[in-house]
Amino acid sequence: MWFADMLYAMESLVPYIGNIDRVQEDCDVLTLTLAKYEKVNLKEFRSVMFASLRSLLPTTWSSEHENAWAWFWGIVEKKVEENKQLPVHNHQCLRSFLARMDEETLADFKLKVFDTFFATTEESQLYLRAANKRLMYIMGRILTIMSDIYTKTHQAVIALSALGLLHAGHGVPEDLVRPFVQAFMGGIKENCPDESLHDGLWWTLDLIGRIFIRTLAEGSTPVIIAINRNTAKAMKTAVANYPRGEREVILLKVQVGTESMSPLIWAVEKLRSKLGPGTHELRKGALESAKEILNDLLTMRADRARYYYGMEMLFTRHSDIISLLCTKAPSLLPTLFDGLIWRSKNVKNGMRRANYYIASLLRDENGQLTDSLLDLIKQGDCEIICHPTVVFQADLLWTRLCCLPWALTKCWFCLTLVLYIMAExxxxxxxxxxxxxxxxxxxxxxxxxxxxxxxxxxxxxxxxxxxxxxxxxxxxxxxxxxxxxxxxxxxxxxxxxxxxxxxxxxxxxxxxxxxxxxxxxxxxxxxxxxxxxxxxxxxxxxxxxxxxxxxxxSELVHLNVHLSVFSVICSSLMWEFLLYVAVLIFFTAAFASAVACLPQSMGSDSVQMRDFFSWPLAFESLLSMAFNTYGSDNYEQIAQEDEPMLKWFVMGFAACWHVYLMNLMVAQLCQRYNEIFHDARGNARLTRGINIYETSMPLISKKRWTGFVESLRLEEACELDEGDNGPRGAVPTTEDPYDYLQYPKVTLDRVQRYGGLANPELPWPSLEEAIDDSAVGKLTRMTQAKFEEMDRLMLGSS
Ligand code: HEM
Structure with missing residues (x-):
């Protein structure tokens, strides 16, 4: 129904009536929308609109309102009526133009447009570095949008908004759009000698160009521009002047019309899209921007009235952020997890308080366990799985929820083991x-x-x-x-x-x-x-x-991480051990074969006859020598044997195994142990994660899970130091005072406190200028003032 389209158009016409370019654009779009209906009566709409407006404000409606709305409607109606015939005519022009070109001419035309564009606007080469095939695809999409704007107007405008955002993300300047449209038109003129079509085609192109420029301008926020500048400093400057209450929003959302995009995700995606020769600088830069966005979001700031911390907003906007970072930018995971820790500066009763802001890592909006830990397990990075935040989350789940059900599943083996022992x-x-x-x-x-x-x-x-x-x-x-x-x-x-x-x-x-x-x-x-x-x-x-x-x-060792680490080390070194056993067997077989060839001239009670007469006997004896189970008396007998070669072969074997191979094995095991110890910790943690997700969690009832989440009181503000209620979403704990030294990257009490006015509309003052009104801040200022006074007094007296 055309009425619905009229109302839809009103939503953008009314707020922007003061912007003549925008009104022209919206009226053109409205004309295209209305062209689909056979009968549109604007006079009728006017009467209904005025009647509704008057009844909305029955008491306050005045002649001023009447005049203002009449003026508004006059402009809209005039512009729509003026262009009423254009859509049908212009659409026909576009159809005729496209119908005239065969596949080959169309391909030539597409590339020609870019040739002209690159030739006339050199700067464009900095942005468009795609191959011809991709350029042809881009042109194909532009031609489709040109057709769609007549048949599916709303969808085409939405597609253009998305494209505007995409180009803003690529940092394309608005000034380049006009030359591109000109180049396009030049290409049309060259390919289409029928001049009667030119005006119609130009109208379509011009409209698309205008919508595109507007969306590009709306999408080019300081944050997006900073992402393209590629430095953390640029990002800091870009967000510095935003109101403190809106800072999280602008880092996570850019809205153009109905389309929106996330600067954070764009910066992360850019890491991947810029892969390729010569783009190392860009990759690094986008990584820096993404890192800075995460840093900024997860910085804890506080003014006198409230705390500002972007953890909740980050996870609400991007509930899949962990899986996204795992696949696209794993190097950003430590930054994210660091931002979820707060540790107190004070030690009380020999313990240090720490808060882990893991509410959103733990449960999703439906209250169910999230897949964040599972994503990390799937990624299999031994380093990140040992990050304190991840360890805390896994241990919390394990000790409070999963340990018992898991142990019960393993008890079955213990029971059968006891039965087996009794039976056999x-x-x-x-x-x-x-x-x-x-x-x-x-x-x-x-x-x-x-x-x-x-x-x-x-x-x-x-x-x-x-x-x-x-x-x-x-x-x-x-x-x-x-x-x-x-x-x-x-x-x-x-x-x-x-x-x-x-x-x-x-x-x-x-x-x-x-x-x-x-x-x-x-x-x-x-x-x-x-x-x-x-x-x-x-x-x-x-x-x-x-x-x-x-x-x-023995699976029960996974109940304890230290035991689990040891078992991982044992199984990792098993291969080395087997290797040496194989070498030992080879050496023993070689020496036994040699010894079995020696002349057997002695009596039947001689040691050579008893232990080295045949190959199997010699093999067994040498093997027991290797394992130090060959009696010492036997060695004396060997030394006294008439056959001197036997003694030398035994000594040769001992030298090979005990001196050479054993020492080599110790050296190799030491080296391997050092290498695998770190990974073993990670592997033990991965095993624990798998046990949580695969074995235990399916056994936990919904009621038990809900009770567990409720007991954590994640919805309540979590205390930092005594009497200081910080942001919500944390699970508090206490740690050994020196535990933080194992991961000193997260500074103690990392809250940035600001004095002065506490208004969410105000930007944060820069840290250098900010007046720290915490006790330490006050003390520092007081001491500095005293020193300055003493300096002044000393200078005055000298
Ligand atoms: C009316 C103007 C324009 C329209 C309608 C337009 C349309 C498009 C479309 C449809 C794509 C492909 C998007 C996709 O599916 O991934 C694209 C990509 C792109 N455009 Fe434009 N474009 C316009 C102007 C420009 C200008 C002036 C530049 C700057 C030189 C530019 C630079 C780019 C870049 C860098 C890409 C990405 C190429 C890639 O991913 O390989 N565009 N554009």
Whole structure:
């Protein structure tokens, strides 16, 4: 309905009626909008408008109002009526122009426009550095907007607002738009000899140019210009004069018409869009700008009346800021997290108060746990995951919420481990095969097969079925294996355990004994050799699941970060250890083969005959020498042997292993330890994060989570030092007085306090000029005044 379009146009016509260029632009747009309707009666609209206005202000409506609105309407109506015929005619011109060009001519025309533009306006080359293909795409989009302005006027204006903002972000000056439009028109004239179309095309281009210039001007705020200047200083100067109450808004939002953009995100995006040769300077600069915006937002400022801190606004406007920084500018994450810490200058009762402003990191607007920590885990940066803010958030979740549910999930392994020990260890129950204790063993084994084997079987059968259906299989030693099995150590150990338990069930003596005796027995050795062998095989095989159960139960180390770090170090160094074991086996095999060749002329009781006669004997003896389990008497016997070569080979082996390889191994492990220690801390923290998100949080009920968040009182102002209520959104804690030295980047009591008038309309005075009215500030000023007075007195007396 045209009435709705009229009302929409009023919203921009009324406030800008004093700006003749803007009125012309809005009237042109309105004309285009109304051209779509067959019957538009402006007189009717006038009557309705006046009637509504009068009834809105029945008592205060005066002739002055009447005159002002009549004047306003007169201008609008005249301009709309004047151009009423233009849209249809001009649209026809554009259609005819486009219809005349085939694909090749159109491509030539597009590039020609840029050739002329670059030739006439050299400065443009500084901004437009795109390849021909991209330039053709840009021209294509401009031509589409030219058509859209007739068919989908509102969308075209919105698209132009977005483009204006984009160009403001690129720092394109307004002065370049006219030459561009001229170049465009020049191209049209060259390609279109029919002069009757020129006026119509010029009208369209001119209108687009005007809208574009306006949106460009509105989008070019000091902050956007500062981002293009690329220095932190420029950013500081740009925001310095804004009212303190609006400072957060201008750093996070630039509005043009219905379109808006965030300077912070633009600066971050610019980091990526400027990748490429010769653009290093720009990247660094945009990084500086983005860093400065974050710094400014997260600086805690206070005047006499209130605190100003942009944490809440930052996360409200960009709830995905962490994931964005993780993917686009990870180097800015420390700046962001630093800005969420406040630590007191004072130490009370041997502890220092600290506030972590993590409200928005913890819960989103629906009160649910945010994915910020998960994003950091996915990023996998060991450095950032150990940042004090991240550590505090993770530890808070862990200690208050997740630790117990997680430990309970692991208790199952501990329980099955106890069952297994009772079922399999020989010394636990009586060794008499007929004692009644055997029923305990049988009961434990039955429980084990049903609960442990049953649970593992169900879990892995389902996962394997899913992997097969989703074709997530891989080849391992020529065998198809589901990919998930090799993804984590736990899955692999579980599958091995499952296979071993199945084997144990197949050779379970209690079942096989049923064939020879109706009594329930676990040892039926006396009934035959086969039963006896089976039992020994079973007992030997049972030793392996024991180790695997312990490995699974060892997951409990992740309850404590220090233990977790140690376990990470152990598993990281495992590969080095295996390497040395392999080298040892190689050396032992080499020396054993050599020793086994020596002449065996001595008596049967000689040490050479006993320990080095064949290759396996020699191998075993040398291996026990390597592990220091070869008796010292034996060495004496070797020294007295008639075969001198044996002694020299043993000494050679000892030199290779004990002197050379062992020392090399110690040196290498030390070096690797230093390298991995830092990463190990990060890895332990990552494991804790995964345990929180993957294992524990799904087990936490909604009620428990809500209770936890409420207990943190994030909506209330959080006290800084005693009696000083700071900004809200923090979780307070106390730390060891020297803890801050581990991360001294965040200064103590980092609130910037300003004296004087406390009006949100006023800008912040520059820090040098600001009068610090805190106790320390007053003391400093007083001392300085006293010194100056003493100087004056001394100068006067001399
Ligand atoms: C009426 C005037 C103009 C219009 C309608 C216009 C339109 C466009 C459009 C549609 C794009 C592509 C946006 C995208 O999809 O990413 C673009 C990109 C761009 N324009 Fe303009 N433009 C105009 C004038 C200018 C001028 C005068 C300059 C300055 C030399 C300029 C510089 C740029 C730059 C630097 C880009 C980004 C190129 C890139 O990302 O590779 N534009 N413009």
């Amino acid at each position: 260890q020989q010394a636990i129950v009586s060794s008499d095969p007929l004692s009644t204790d055997r029923f305990t063993v049988i009961a434990c084994r039955a429980l084990l097969y049903v609960c442990s084997l049953g649970q593992l079987f169900a879990k892995h059968a389902f996962q394997t079925y899913r992997a097969v259906r989703q074709k997530e299989m891989m080849r391992f030693c020529c065998m198809p294996v589901p990919k998930y099995v090799l993804r984590t150590r736990q899955e692999l150990v579980e599958v091995l355990l499952l296979l071993l338990l199945i084997c144990l069930l197949c050779i379970e003596p209690a079942l096989h004994c049923l064939a020879v005796s109706s009594e329930l027995l676990i040892d039926c050795c006396e009934y035959g050799e086969w039963q006896c062998n089976l039992m020994h095989t079973y007992n030997r095989l049972a030793a392996f699941p024991m180790v695997l159960y312990f490995i699974l139960a």
